[in-house]
């Protein structure tokens with residue numbers, strides 16, 4: 001964590017005055033990227049000068065390579081100003097429910113819906129920290145079905161655990177002293193043993209105490225201490241209160257912000273939801289994380305952003 005964390009604006013007014021200009025945003029990025037001073041990504045040399053002809057670009061004194069403060073980040077080669085990027089990240093990170101592309105378009109006065117949609121899509125890709133630690137201690141896990149509809153279909157409420165035409169989602173919540181800490185959500189293809197084991201093993205650390213209902217797919221996961229609770233007189237929201245709440249908040253959020261989640265890119269929407277859930281008590285710091293992670297996220301070409309995943 002760099003020294004900039006503690007000085008982060010706590011309000012819209014503070015944010016506006018601190019990041020009022022392109023150069024203020026560029027200085028912030030420089031500090032995030034090279035906290036100990038510029039290092040050339042080509043040769044590792046620390047000597048460089050700021051070019052007068054290209055914005056926020058340094059030329060290495062040793063090898064001549066030119067490096068922009070946004071090179072290699074999600075902001076790379078963007079036509080949008082840094083101030084707009086910063087505002088978008090701030091709004092996405094600090095709004096308790098997030099912000100849709102349509103809202104962002106009007107709030108930032110963006111020229112087109114497509115521009116706003118791309119901005120949201122790129123920030124969403126920066127929401128998974130590749131170095132995040134797995135959940136540990138006591139972890140609740142469960143799975144759910146999210147109904148979705150296309151323009152032509154009525155909403156069909158699913159029955160049973162069959163996955164035809166529905167989105168299946170596995171979830172896990174780390175519980176500490178009866179209170180939830182971090183969560184994970186993942187799109188899965190089915191509720192069978194293979195899918196469930198893969199999800200659990202990717203989400204939790206070895207020796208985790210896993211609490212689930214008595215769905216048999218959770219049995220015999222290697223190196224996990226498993227406690228299955230038989231549902232019967234006790235309702236699921238009493239046995240697994242936090243996964244139950246996570247799923248119901250997810251569904252309400254999907255309806256409220258996106259008017260129903262779509263199958264396309266669902267995992268990225270789950271990532272956004274989890275990003276916000278895991279930083280719910282430090283939303284202002286979430287902005288730092290978002291741009292901090294963003295600064296390490298490789299640029300994403302347009303054809304990848306629009307790729308249909310379903």
Ligand SMILES: [Zn+2]
Pocket residue numbers: 040041042043044045060061062063064065
């Ligand atoms: Zn160099």
